[in-house]
Structure formats: structure tokens, C-alpha cells
Amino acid sequence: MTKQEILIYAEITKDNYVHTVVFELANKARELSQKLDNAVISALIISKPGLADKYREAFQKSGFDRVYAAENEIFANYSTEFYSKTATEIIKKYNPSIVLIGATTQGRDLAPRISGTLATGLTADCIELNINEKHQLAATRPTFGGKLMATILCKNLPQMATVRPRVFKPAQDDLVKNTEYIYITPELENTNDKVKVIDFVKSASNIINELDSAEIIAAGGRGLKNEEGFKLLKDFANTIEAAVGASRGAVDMGLAEHDIQIGQTGKTVAPKIYIAFGISGAIQHIVGMNEADKVIAVNTDKNAPIFEHCDCGIVADAFEILPKLTEYFKKQINEN
Numbered sequence: 001m002t003k004q005e006i007l008i009y010a011e012i013t014k015d016n017y018v019h020t021v022v023f024e025l026a027n028k029a030r031e032l033s034q035k036l037d038n039a040v041i042s043a044l045i046i047s048k049p050g051l052a053d054k055y056r057e058a059f060q061k062s063g064f065d066r067v068y069a070a071e072n073e074i075f076a077n078y079s080t081e082f083y084s085k086t087a088t089e090i091i092k093k094y095n096p097s098i099v100l101i102g103a104t105t106q107g108r109d110l111a112p113r114i115s116g117t118l119a120t121g122l123t124a125d126c127i128e129l130n131i132n133e134k135h136q137l138a139a140t141r142p143t144f145g146g147k148l149m150a151t152i153l154c155k156n157l158p159q160m161a162t163v164r165p166r167v168f169k170p171a172q173d174d175l176v177k178n179t180e181y182i183y184i185t186p187e188l189e190n191t192n193d194k195v196k197v198i199d200f201v202k203s204a205s206n207i208i209n210e211l212d213s214a215e216i217i218a219a220g221g222r223g224l225k226n227e228e229g230f231k232l233l234k235d236f237a238n239t240i241e242a243a244v245g246a247s248r249g250a251v252d253m254g255l256a257e258h259d260i261q262i263g264q265t266g267k268t269v270a271p272k273i274y275i276a277f278g279i280s281g282a283i284q285h286i287v288g289m290n291e292a293d294k295v296i297a298v299n300t301d302k303n304a305p306i307f308e309h310c311d312c313g314i315v316a317d318a319f320e321i322l323p324k325l326t327e328y329f330k331k332q333i334n335e336n
């Protein structure tokens with residue numbers, strides 16, 4: 001019997017890096033593969049020439065058994081038409097049973113095109129993946145506006161899912177796989193790109209990227225009460241060079257932009273340290289930050305649920321503790 005295959009779309013960023021979500025998915029795929037009698041784990045890279053080889057070591061160490069590399073100058077910029085046609089052809093030819101794609105801007109554009117063309121199901125924006133007793137992909141995602149978690153099975157093959165970045169962690173250990181490379185010559189003669197990329201304009205706000213890559217996040221909730229509370233939070237965050245995040249409670253009160261909302265209907269973050277001020281710890285918030293390495297929570301209510309999800313809990317008034325922390329760290333920084 002031929003082995004099953006889990007194919008991961010290896011998205012290349014505009015700066016020509018492999019997107020971190022690819023390595024997060026690769027780590028999860030290792031776990032899924034074991035439940036499928038060691039299914040083959042493969043990567044599909046569509047890029048300008050040279051990038052598949054450039055990242056050979058990274059693919060090997062991440063446990064990819066195989067890399068499909070479709071390289072052509074035409075792929076220098078992402079194009080829905082060219083990329084989806086190429087990906088679809090490769091999937092049709094090699095028949096992976098599972099296809100995983102990062103729920104990035106590019107992945108969210110590409111995945112439905114592929115599933116539509118292949119007439120198969122796609123579970124979008126998943127936050128958990130598993131293999132059930134019938135060896136099917138069980139993909140879990142929030143539904144009904146986040147009120148329920150639905151685990152969805154796909155009747156057809158391949159079973160497709162997109163997964164939010166930072167839901168899974170990349171592997172901490174390196175594998176030394178003898179990764180097989182299959183170079184594909186894309187056939188695009190009859191494909192017309194309806195979109196022409198003229199230029200890339202940087203977004204005025206880099207808040208989103210800041211939160212994505214921040215090592216420390218200081219987040220505020222409804223307990224910060226007013227603009228003064230958020231000013232104290234921002235002063236503290238600036239002092240320790242942390243990014244600022246917020247709960248939906250704070251966003252709903254107009255104290256923070258939705259851009260920095262963390263949680264089920266906001267961003268998923270995974271900093272080294274997450275410090276929550278005046279956040280109660282509703283499950284919809286927790287799912288957005290529970291991949292943080294260390295969580296510190298400050299709350300006046302000793303029974304606040306956030307204390308069940310933190311490594312260090314401080315029962316205190318944020319209005320009292322924030323200025324003290326800012327002063328303390330400013331002093332430490334000045335002395336060093």
C-alpha cells in the first residue's frame with residue numbers, strides 16, 4: 001500500500017524567506033504523520049529560481065521527506081492565477097491525502113482556489129489538527145462567531161486546511177532528513193494573469209508586524225478603565241520595549257484599536273513573555289495568547305480566571321503597579 005502524504009505549502013515571503021508558519025505546520029505534521037503510519041511529509045515551494053535550494057538545510061532539519069520545487073521567474077511575485085494553477089497540477093499528480101496551508105494573506109487567497117478546482121473541502125482558519133480513529137484529518141476551527149469550536153472532516157481527497165500562524169510551535173529539535181527534491185516545470189501557456197503587480201506600498205501601521213514578532217507583549221483589558229490606564233500601559237511597554245496588545249473588552253471601550261486585539265477574533269500571538277493588566281481571562285482571549293512561554297497577570301480580583309493560565313499572578317491594582325514598574329525598569333536601564 002502506498003504511503004499517505006501530508007503536503008505543506010511552503011509560502012515564500014516578499015523578502016524571499018520561507019514563512020515561519022511552514023515550520024510550525026511541519027512540526028504538527030510530524031505528529032499527524034505518526035498517526036498515519038509515518039505518512040510522507042512534503043513541502044511545495046513555488047518561487048523564483050534558487051530559493052528551494054537555498055532553504056534545503058531548513059527543509060531537511062524540519063523533517064520534510066520531500067520538496068516539490070516549481071521555480072520560474074514568473075513566480076517572483078505572488079499571483080493567484082499562476083500559483084493556484086501550479087499548485088493544483090502538482091497536487092493532482094502526486095495525490096497527497098492532506099494539504100496544509102498557512103492562513104496568511106497569501107494562503108487565504110490560494111487555498112480556496114485550489115480546493116475549488118479540485119472539488120474538495122477546505123477547513124479555513126483552523127486552530128487544531130488531529131487524526132481521528134478512521135485516519136481522517138479532524139480540523140478544528142471556531143464557528144458561530146467564535147461561540148463554538150467545530151471539528152470538521154472532509155469527505156474528499158485531499159483534505160485541506162488553513163491554519164493560523166503561531167497556533168503551533170516550530171520544532172525545537174533538528175532532524176537530519178535526506179530530503180528528496182522533485183523539480184517541476186510549470187505549464188502556464190494557457191494561463192493569463194489578470195492582475196499585474198506594479199508596486200508594493202508599506203502599510204502605514206506596523207503594529208500588526210510588531211505584535212507578530214514581539215518577544216514581550218504588555219496587554220491591557222477593561223480593568224485599565226480609561227485612556228489614562230492605557231497611557232500607563234504604553235509608558236511601561238515603551239520602557240521595556242514591549243509591544244502593546246489589548247483584550248476585546250478594551251477594544252469595545254474604545255481604548256485600543258482592533259488591530260491589536262488578541263484572541264479568538266483578534267490576533268494569535270506567541271511571545272516569550274505576555275503580561276496582562278486588568279484582563280479577566282475569558283477563553284476567547286486565552287486562545288490568542290496561550291502559546292506564550294511565560295504569562296504574568298495583574299488583576300485586582302484574586303479569583304480572576306486569568307490566574308489559572310499564568311506562571312506568575314499578581315493581585316494588585318494596575319493603576320498602582322504600572323507606574324512603579326515603569327519607574328523600576330527606567331532606573332535599571334539608566335544604571336546599566
Ligand SMILES: Cc1cc2nc3c(=O)[nH]c(=O)nc-3n(C[C@H](O)[C@H](O)[C@H](O)COP(=O)(O)OP(=O)(O)OC[C@H]3O[C@@H](n4cnc5c(N)ncnc54)[C@H](O)[C@@H]3O)c2cc1C
Pocket residue numbers: 144145146147220221222223224246247248249250261262263264265266267277278279280281282283284285288298299300301304316317318319
Ligand atoms: C464570539 C466572541 C469572540 C470573542 N473574541 C475575543 C477576542 O478575540 N479577544 C478577547 O479578548 N475577547 C474576546 N471576546 C470577549 C471575551 O469573552 C471577554 O468578554 C473579554 O475578553 C473581556 O475583556 P476583559 O478581560 O478586558 O474585560 P473583563 O472581563 O471585564 O475583565 C476586566 C478585569 O479587570 C480586572 N480589574 C478591574 N480593575 C482593575 C484594576 N484597577 N487593576 C487590575 N485589574 C483590574 C477585573 O477584576 C476583571 O478581571 C469574545 C467574545 C465572543 C462571544
